[in-house]
Amino acid sequence: xxxxxxxxxxxxxxxxxxxxxxxxxxxxxxxxxxxxxxxxxxxxxxxxxxxxxxxxxxxxxxxxxxxxxxxxxxxxxxxxxxxxxxxxxxxxxxxxxxxxxxxxxxxxxxxxxxxxxxxxxxxxxxxxxxxxxxxxxxxxxxxxxxxxxxxxxxxxxxxxxxxxxxxxxxxxxxxxxxxxxxxxxxxxxxxxxxxxxxxxxxxxxxxxxxxxxxxxxxxxx
Amino acid sequence: xxxxxxxxxxxxxxxxxxxxxxxxxxxxxxxxxxxxxxxxxxxxxxxxxxxxxxxxxxxxxxxxxxxxxxxxxxxxxxxxxxxxxxxxxxxxxxxxxxxxxxxxxxxxxxxxxxxxxxxxxxxxxxxxxxxxxxxxxxxxxxxxxxxxxxxxxxxxxxxxxxxxxxxxxxxxxxxxxxxxxxxxxxxxxxxxxxxxxxxxxxxxxxxxxxxxxxxxxxxxxxxxxxxxxxxxxxxxxxxx
Ligand SMILES: Nc1ncnc2c1ncn2[C@@H]1O[C@H](COP(=O)(O)OP(=O)(O)O)[C@@H](O)[C@H]1O
Ligand SMILES: [Mg+2]
Numbered sequence: 001x002x003x004x005x006x007x008x009x010x011x012x013x014x015x016x017x018x019x020x021x022x023x024x025x026x027x028x029x030x031x032x033x034x035x036x037x038x039x040x041x042x043x044x045x046x047x048x049x050x051x052x053x054x055x056x057x058x059x060x061x062x063x064x065x066x067x068x069x070x071x072x073x074x075x076x077x078x079x080x081x082x083x084x085x086x087x088x089x090x091x092x093x094x095x096x097x098x099x100x101x102x103x104x105x106x107x108x109x110x111x112x113x114x115x116x117x118x119x120x121x122x123x124x125x126x127x128x129x130x131x132x133x134x135x136x137x138x139x140x141x142x143x144x145x146x147x148x149x150x151x152x153x154x155x156x157x158x159x160x161x162x163x164x165x166x167x168x169x170x171x172x173x174x175x176x177x178x179x180x181x182x183x184x185x186x187x188x189x190x191x192x193x194x195x196x197x198x199x200x201x202x203x204x205x206x207x208x209x210x211x212x213x214x215x216x217x218x219x220x221x
Numbered sequence: 222x223x224x225x226x227x228x229x230x231x232x233x234x235x236x237x238x239x240x241x242x243x244x245x246x247x248x249x250x251x252x253x254x255x256x257x258x259x260x261x262x263x264x265x266x267x268x269x270x271x272x273x274x275x276x277x278x279x280x281x282x283x284x285x286x287x288x289x290x291x292x293x294x295x296x297x298x299x300x301x302x303x304x305x306x307x308x309x310x311x312x313x314x315x316x317x318x319x320x321x322x323x324x325x326x327x328x329x330x331x332x333x334x335x336x337x338x339x340x341x342x343x344x345x346x347x348x349x350x351x352x353x354x355x356x357x358x359x360x361x362x363x364x365x366x367x368x369x370x371x372x373x374x375x376x377x378x379x380x381x382x383x384x385x386x387x388x389x390x391x392x393x394x395x396x397x398x399x400x401x402x403x404x405x406x407x408x409x410x411x412x413x414x415x416x417x418x419x420x421x422x423x424x425x426x427x428x429x430x431x432x433x434x435x436x437x438x439x440x441x442x443x444x445x446x447x448x449x450x451x452x453x454x455x456x457x458x459x460x461x
Contacts, residue, residue, distance in 0.1 A: 121271055122308035122367075126322035126374055127298035136321060140312050 007188040011179045018172035019196055025089065025171060026158040029096030030104075033157075034150075036097065037104025042134070045109060055105070062102035068163050071095040075167045088169035092161065100157050107153065111146035112138055144215055151208035155201050162197070172196060222247045222282060222378060222409050223268065229276030230263055237263045239433035241277070245411065247377075250404045252420040252441070253413045255430035256456060261413045264430065265380045268411070269300040282377060298326060301371030305383040307363040309355040309370070315342070316351040319370045327374070334373075341369040345399050361392030365399050372403075379403065381412040417461060421445060429453045 043055035062070065075091035083090065115138050123133035162173035176193035180186060223245040230238040237260045245251050253261050266272045268279060270286055270293050279286040281296055310318050319338035323329040342348045345365040355363055364384055371379060385393040397419050404410060404423045414420065420427050421441045428438040437450045448454045
């Protein structure tokens with residue numbers, strides 16, 4: 001197998017640009033997903049069945065269908081209603097946000113429900129409203145427990161953002177496919193892209209482990 | 222102060238409180254005893270609506286808990302509760318545990334709330350622990366903080382659900398001591414406990430519950446020394 005490094009070299013500026021876009025859309029996706037996810041998690045834990053229902057449906061739809069299908073529907077069906085022509089980056093960010101929101105909602109729910117019931121009871125018995133008890137007592141404790149699964153979700157999201165290439169969003173995978181098409185080569189572009197993803201996810205894993213260790217040391221409170 | 226009329230409470234098909242009626246006067250200390258599973262916890266949890274009530278009526282200081290227009294959160298500030306497992310907030314210092322509700326529910330200024338909290342911590346003998354976290358406290362110390370935290374809301378009534386049952390024996394005394402002082406200061410109290418010595422010494426009245434009913438109630442000496450009911454006798458012979 002002859003590996004032509006000059007292809008990698010020629011395309012490096014595009015790969016780096018693609019990497020920046022990949023990081024950007026993933027960050028946007030996780031941040032919007034966090035806000036939506038918290039809201040959905042709280043809605044999904046309402047004591048009122050009717051309020052729970054739409055949140056529950058949302059979670060099931062977005063977790064139960066492939067992200068690729070969601071992206072295609074969003075890009076070719078929904079975004080064109082508001083924007084023409086639809087920008088693939090906008091569609092990708094919307095898709096990643098809505099999809100991660102469903103997973104993040106479940107992460108938050110698990111985190112909140114892992115807090116001892118006595119905490120809510122103590123807060124309520126002191127006269128706090130449900131919202132106050134959530135904000136002041138439950139969520140601050142749940143945050144620590146949801147950080148590791150949220151880190152995993154971010155890693156998953158970073159990899160799944162590669163589906164944006166199908167929409168021609170100029171992220172890392174898109175440039176890999178572009179190089180493969182231009183040079184009619186397989187190994188150089190795809191191995192390079194794979195390596196860049198690997199560096200990104202491994203750095204994130206390392207960062208997460210560091211954060212977790214840090215949290216453990218000041219967890220004695 | 223507290224008036225309970227024909228209170229009923231079920232969990233699904235399981236009727237846990239069958240027909241409870243009880244009046245408690247201001248400054249009275251009522252001790253509730255009875256076998257495990259008889260409904261003692263459920264009963265006092267109904268008094269601050271930690272459990273929803275299925276039937277009957279509960280009046281706290283004249284306010285009807287079962288009335289939809291009653292603001293439960295205001296009632297709860299009048300009714301302090303101390304739990305078997307303390308339920309301190311582990312992410313807050315001892316001082317912050319105590320000031321959290323006064324500052325957020327009563328909208329008290331931070332400085333005022335902290336001064337008040339320090340006063341209460343002194344009262345329960347834990348002023349030097351103000352900046353510690355719950356993790357570093359012994360069970361007895363945690364429970365004393367939990368009492369101080371409830372008192373910070375200036376309740377008119379204090380409910381205790383087996384406050385010493387989760388403690389090592391050598392720590393029971395320090396918590397009971399704080400409760401005795403509270404009774405002396407004139408607090409209206411309902412205490413679920415297995416500490417018969419405390420019941421005798423501090424209780425104005427002892428209530429024996431079994432199987433969702435109040436079987437018998439009397440002054441402590443009368444109830445302990447001359448129980449009238451067969452089931453009371455059987456229970457007392459096991460615990461005394
Ligand atoms: N949240 C709940 N859901 C279902 N059953 C409950 C719940 N809490 C208590 N019970 C049941 O109610 C009965 C009385 O419990 P409890 O009031 O805790 O008794 P005690 O405090 O006297 O030991 C028990 O049979 C218990 O299983
Ligand atoms: Mg109990």
